Amino acid sequence: MTSPTLAVGLSAFSSLYDVLLCDVWGVIHNGREAFPAACEALAAFRAGGGEVILISNAPRPNAGVIEQLDRLGVPREAWSLVVTSGDATRKLLAEHAPGPAWKIGPDRDDPLYEGLGLQFGEMEAASxxxxxxxxxxxTETPEDYRERFRACAARKLPMICANPDIVVQRGDKLIYCGGALGELYEALGGQVLMAGKPHSMIYDLALAEAARLRGGAVERERVCCVGDGPRTDLRGANAQGLDVLFIAAGIHGQEILGKGSLDVAMMDHVFETEGVTATWAMAELVW
Structure with a gap:
């Protein structure tokens, strides 16, 4: 496995690309504060004529993510468009309407379901x-759902998981996401359907939007994905045959940056364990 090229900043290779498909959590903010240097780097790429599509595994339509970006102080100049796992997942949900669905997740994710004609019910009545x-x-972990998931798997209920992320960084803490629950459900024999990274639906949507913004077809060799998640960002980019910039200071920051600088041997170990590769790598996204 070839190690990625270590870059001092995005400016070192930005001329190779017209479009960045950039992750959000762990790259441009941590859920509590924006990363100014990362925002400046993306704004500089756009100022040079490129497009930045933020591609997030947030399980809500993009309006909620845009609201959060504004609240955290991510400048509008740093991005061209936002595409979310929620945007891509709505198609899967519509195919299963009217349900009823057993809905797992916080109330803040309810915009995902608006206008789809879905009905909701308790686990025992769900389809x-x-x-x-x-x-x-x-406070919760996947283990809190094990027995309920075992019963659902026995009934062969499919699960639509709107956020394939296993964990995400919130401040200095890692919290479980939908993907962790989906992973457990699959381990118990359940079927899990996903549209977000690393699955193809969200990339199809993002690349179609990139073509619309550019006014014509986008050459795939002129697209680079940016992210901190080997299982999602890197695996998705690899499956699409797209170049990818790995940001080490995200969910694997403690392992790969534990000595204060990027530990190439540890990064390569993480990549080998996950079966992924990257084209470029840097500790944090900077210009």
């Missing part, structure tokens, strides 16, 4: 499961 994450991601 499928819709999962955006734990009900309480501050």
């Amino acid at each position: 499928f499961i819709s999962c955006t994450g734990p009900f309480d991601d501050e």
Whole structure:
């Protein structure tokens, strides 16, 4: 496995690309504060004529993510468009309407379901499961759902998981996401359907939007994905045959940056364990 090229900043190779498909959590903010240097880097790429599509596994339509970006102080100049797992997942949900669905996740994710004609019910009456994450991601773990998932798997209920992320960084803490629940459900024999990263539906949507913004077809070799998640960002980019910039200071920051600088041997170990590769790598996204 070839190690990615270490880059001092995005400016070192930005001329190779017209479009960045950039992750959000762990790259441009941590859920509590924006990363100014990352925002400046993306704004500089756009100022040079490129497009930045933020591609997030947030389980809500993009309006909610845009509201959060504004609240955290991410400048509008840093991005061209936002595409979310929620946007892509709505198609899967519509195919299973009217349900009823057993809805797992916090109330803040309810915009995902607006206008789809879905009905909701308790687990025992459901025809499928819709999962955006734990009900309480501050306190719950996947183990809190094991027995209920065992019963659902026995009934062969499919699960639509709107957020494939296993964990995400919130401040200095890692919290469980929908993907952790989906992973457990699969381990118990359940069927899990996903549209977000690393699955193809969200990339199809993002690339179609990129073509619209550019006014014509986008050459795939001129697209680079940016992210901190080997299982989602890197695996998705690899499956699409797209170049990818790995940001080490995200969910694997403690392992890969534990000595204060990027530990190439540890990064390569993480990549080998996950079966992924990257084209470029840097500790944090900077210009």
